[in-house]
Amino acid sequence: MKLKNALLCLFVLLCFWQCNSPQKEISQATTPVLGVTSQKAMVVSAREEASKIGSEIMQQGGNAFDAMIATEMALAVCYPNAGNLGGGGFMVYRTHKGEVGALDYREKAPLRARRDMYLDQNNKYLQHKSKTGGLAVGVPGTIAGIFKAHQRFGTLPMQSILRPVILLAKNGFKITEKQAKQFNDYSAVFKQVNQENSIFTKKFKAGDVFKNEALANTLQQISDNGRNAFYQGDIAKTLVVFLQKNGGIISLKDLDNYQAIWREPIVFNYKDLRIISMSPPSSGGICMAQILKTTANYPIATYGHNKTKTIQVLVEAQRRAYADRSHYLGDPDFINILVDSLLSDAYLKNRMGSFSFDGATASHQIKHGNIQALESKETTHYSIVDSYGNAIAVTTTLNASFGSKLYSKKLGFFLNNEMDDFSAKPGTPNLFGLIGADANAIAPQKRMLSSMTPTLVEKDNKLWMTLGTPGGSTIITSVLQTILNVYEFNMSMQQAVDAPRFHHQWLPDVVKVEATSFDAKTIKDLENKGYVIDYKNPSSIGKVDAILVLPDGSFEAGADKRGDDTAIGF
Numbered sequence: 091m092k093l094k095n096a097l098l099c100l101f102v103l104l105c106f107w108q109c110n111s112p113q114k115e116i117s118q119a120t121t122p123v124l125g126v127t128s129q130k131a132m133v134v135s136a137r138e139e140a141s142k143i144g145s146e147i148m149q150q151g152g153n154a155f156d157a158m159i160a161t162e163m164a165l166a167v168c169y170p171n172a173g174n175l176g177g178g179g180f181m182v183y184r185t186h187k188g189e190v191g192a193l194d195y196r197e198k199a200p201l202r203a204r205r206d207m208y209l210d211q212n213n214k215y216l217q218h219k220s221k222t223g224g225l226a227v228g229v230p231g232t233i234a235g236i237f238k239a240h241q242r243f244g245t246l247p248m249q250s251i252l253r254p255v256i257l258l259a260k261n262g263f264k265i266t267e268k269q270a271k272q273f274n275d276y277s278a279v280f281k282q283v284n285q286e287n288s289i290f291t292k293k294f295k296a297g298d299v300f301k302n303e304a305l306a307n308t309l310q311q312i313s314d315n316g317r318n319a320f321y322q323g324d325i326a327k328t329l330v331v332f333l334q335k336n337g338g339i340i341s342l343k344d345l346d347n348y349q350a351i352w353r354e355p356i357v358f359n360y361k362d363l364r365i366i367s368m369s370p371p372s373s374g375g376i377c378m379a380q381i382l383k384t385t386a387n388y389p390i391a392t393y394g395h396n397k398t399k400t401i402q403v404l405v406e407a408q409r410r411a412y413a414d415r416s417h418y419l420g421d422p423d424f425i426n427i428l429v430d431s432l433l434s435d436a437y438l439k440n441r442m443g444s445f446s447f448d449g450a451t452a453s454h455q456i457k458h459g460n461i462q463a464l465e466s467k468e469t470t471h472y473s474i475v476d477s478y479g480n481a482i483a484v485t486t487t488l489n490a491s492f493g494s495k496l497y498s499k500k501l502g503f504f505l506n507n508e509m510d511d512f513s514a515k516p517g518t519p520n521l522f523g524l525i526g527a528d529a530n531a532i533a534p535q536k537r538m539l540s541s542m543t544p545t546l547v548e549k550d551n552k553l554w555m556t557l558g559t560p561g562g563s564t565i566i567t568s569v570l571q572t573i574l575n576v577y578e579f580n581m582s583m584q585q586a587v588d589a590p591r592f593h594h595q596w597l598p599d600v601v602k603v604e605a606t607s608f609d610a611k612t613i614k615d616l617e618n619k620g621y622v623i624d625y626k627n628p629s630s631i632g633k634v635d636a637i638l639v640l641p642d643g644s645f646e647a648g649a650d651k652r653g654d655d656t657a658i659g660f
Contacts, residue, residue, distance in 0.1 A: 125584025126647040127640070128659025133161055134635040134647045135472035136172070136560075138656035139263050140164035143254045144474060145658040147246065154476040155183070155243035156251055158484055159236045161472050163255040166232075166503065167305060168263045170290075171272060171491045172470035172560060175308065175320070176498075176505040178231035179486030180368045181239065182355050182544045184553055186479030190357065190366045190546065195235025195350040196537045197228030197508040202339040205532045208514040215515045222283050224338025226494040226507035228538065229348050230320075232486060237317040238350040243480075252313040259306035259502070266654045267296040276492055283495040284336075290497060305502030321345045325501060332498050333505070347535070353422075358433060360386055363577060364548040367569075368485075369429075371421045374543025376432055377566045380411040384438050385574070395579040396590060396608060398615040399447060405594045405601055405621065406451055408567055410441045412596035413456050420529035421537040427529075450620035453599035469542060469560035473637045475553070475645055481637075483544035483556045485565070511538035541565045547573060555583075557636030557648070564593045564602075568632030572648070576638065583638035587648030591631040600624050604631055 126132075131154075133144035144161035148154070158181065165173025178197040184190045206213075208220045219225050240248055265273070273294045281291050289302065311319045319325050326345045333340050355366045356375025360382045367375035384407040393399040414432060431437060444451055469487035487506070488494075494507035513530040530539040543565050547555040555576070559568045568591055575586035590607030594600070601616065602624045613623055635655055636648040647657030 122580065122582030123585060124582050124646050125587075125649065126657040126659065128645050128647075130477040130660055131157075131475060132637050132645040132647055132657060132659035133157060133472065133474050134637055134649050134655065134657040135161055135165060136470045136633065136635070136653055136655050137165060137168045138654070138658070139168045139258060140173070140472070141656045141658040143258065144472070145660060146254065147251060148476050149660055150246070150250075152246045152251070152476075153243065153478055154474045154480040154482050155239050156246045157474050157476065158472075158482050159240055159244070159248070160251050160255060161474065162232065162236055162484065162486060163252060163309065164258060165470055165472070165486070167255060167259045167302060168300075169470055170504060172487055174230075174486060174488050174493070174506070175232055175305075175501075175503045176227075176230050177486060177488040177493060177508065178228070178506070179235060179484060180372055180540070180542050180544050181235070181482055181484045182366055182368055182546055183243075183482045184366065184480070184546050184548075185243075188551070190355055192353045192355040192368055193235060193239060193350060194353050194371065194537070195231035195238065196371055196540060197231050197506055198344075198348060199509065199512070199532055199534055199536050199538070200229055200338075200340045200344045201347075201534045202341070203509070203532050203534050203536075207532060208509075213515075220510040220512075220514050221490065221507050222495050224333045224336035224494070224496060224505075226509050227333060227338050227340060227496065227505045228508035229340055229344045230506065231348060231350055233312060233317060233320040234348055234350040238352075248316070249313050252309055256306050256309045256313065259302045259309060262299040262301035265294055265296060265298045265300050268654055270294040270296050270298065272491070276495070279495050280492070280497060284497055286499075288497055288499050302502045304498075304500060308501045308503070321348060328500050329498065332500070333496075336496055356429070358383060360573070360577075362549065363554070363573070364551075365545060365573070366548070367543055367545040369422070370419055370427055370539070371537040372540045372542050373415045373419045374541055374545075374566050374569070376419065376427075376429060377411045377415050377541075378543055378545070378570050379433050380414065380438060381407040381566070382570055382573075383433065383435070384410075384442055387439070387442075390574070391578040395575070396592070396612065398612050398619075401592060401601070401612070401616060402447060402450075402619070404567075404571070405592070406442065406445045408594045409451065409453055409456055409596050412563075412594075413453075416596065417457075418529060420531075420539050424533060424536050425529050448619070452620075453596050456596065469562070469565065471544065471558035471560055471633075471635050473556040473558065473635050475556060475637050475639075479553070481546055481553050481556045483546055483558045485542040485544045485558045485560070487540075487542065487560070508538055511540060512536075543569045545569055545573075553639055555636060555638050557634060559632040559634040559650070561632040563595045564591075564631045567591070567593045567595075568634055572634050572636060583636055583646040583648035587634045587636055588651050593631055602627065602631065605629075
């Protein structure tokens with residue numbers, strides 16, 4: 091008996107070590123450790139409260155699209171740094187019939203926007219104007235997006251969907267330790283930008299109950315009066331007065347003109363996977379397709395997870411894809427994007443012609459490719475599957491954390507700073523260090539380029555995965571690494587989401603890796619080959635929320651350990 095107890099204790103200790111060691115290298119030989127599982131439906135989001143509300147909507151008979159609306163609005167309440175009414179986003183969906191599509195509710199530049207609106211008389215870029223305050227705000231698209239989705243796919247009344255969200259805003263939610271720190275860190279900035287105190291400028295601690303009566307009232311108006319309450323009614327009038335008082339240029343006409351748009355997603359193959367991702371004005375689908383289609387030519391599974399040769403292949407593919415991103419991509423309603431050319435096998439093979447395992451390709455030697463005519467970190471993502479066979483991936487954002495930092499006390503929400511995602515001055519990096527060109531220049535009613543990459547994956551003509559992440563320019567690389575972690579390196583969904591990540595975006599010519607998560611030998615090998623490695627920065631890369639369909643038809647969630655992300659299913 092003593093021996094049995096001793097062995098049991100040893101087993102428990104080994105399991106604990108395995109689950110809690112951040113530096114453990116996950117290999118193909120490792121037995122997958124599953125995340126949260128469910129039989130019928132699942133929601134994975136940045137907050138427990140939002141996942142719970144979305145799951146409950148489906149338990150009441152609602153589908154994934156009903157749950158999308160509930161989760162989106164719940165995040166606006168309990169995750170205000172990225173969840174929003176004052177921002178926008180993208181949704182990629184797959185119905186139970188196998189039909190796929192995408193919804194673009196990205197913000198737009200106001201009618202009074204101009205190409206040089208952030209340049210002074212000496213052509214100097216006034217960065218603060220595109221990042222904070224009223225002039226940084228693009229026309230919000232979130233409310234238009236949820237009503238567009240509801241009109242086509244919703245089954246429950248909007249009032250029923252919004253009811254628990256309104257109660258959440260009224261009754262409040264408990265602030266987590268991470269959230270308390272974030273609120274406190276930004277408190278002084280909120281006061282500076284808004285020139286007044288608000289419910290966000292007091293001192294917070296973990297466990298405090300946070301209530302937002304103003305937001306509850308705004309949501310109630312939307313519940314009672316529909317989409318027009320936000321774009322034409324009292325909310326619209328209050329919002330315009332507030333923005334113009336704070337230097338903004340959004341008008342009632344801007345709000346009235348705004349429309350969410352159905353788009354064709356980017357669809358491509360990686361070996362025997364069919365990947366469905368967001369199309370422009372997101373750069374995510376095209377950029378990820380370029381990287382994965384390139385990677386498919388190399389046996390990275392034999393190289394090993396996060397080993398030198400695997401990292402080299404992915405970094406070099408990323409370097410070239412991000413160079414193309416900076417030159418060719420923008421709003422497809424304003425420019426012609428030669429998607430087929432950018433994704434052709436011949437073009438991608440030619441782009442990697444200068445790559446050698448012997449050493450790094452310097453980014454200054456890499457420009458955009460020559461083709462023939464034939465993207466806050468504080469974004470948030472959630473993934474949903476329902477019992478009917480529908481699946482969605484949604485990424486929504488204010489751009490920077492709390493967007494422009496401009497907060498309407500009357501309406502109860504923050505406004506975005508998405509105007510910074512334009513190329514305010516071609517060749518000058520934005521908030522995330524991304525370089526832009528004429529394709530993404532500011533123009534009235536134009537949608538700014540994004541890195542958001544909500545993605546669905548099919549295998550054997552069936553739904554296999556839904557995923558996405560926040561992270562600014564790192565979104566694309568975080569999503570594709572998560573897919574590869576499961577497909578090439580036999581990880582569980584939770585292991586794939588938690589695994590250490592790296593990122594390269596052409597410029598600056600630096601490979602960012604999550605601190606302490608990569609072995610010293612690999613780092614040294616890469617440095618000896620000429621790669622500049624940023625491994626001393628403690629910041630994490632992405633916060634992936636994903637769902638994997640298991641062989642028996644049940645679901646496994648991957649809720650990223652880097653945040654307060656939570657999976658709830660039934």
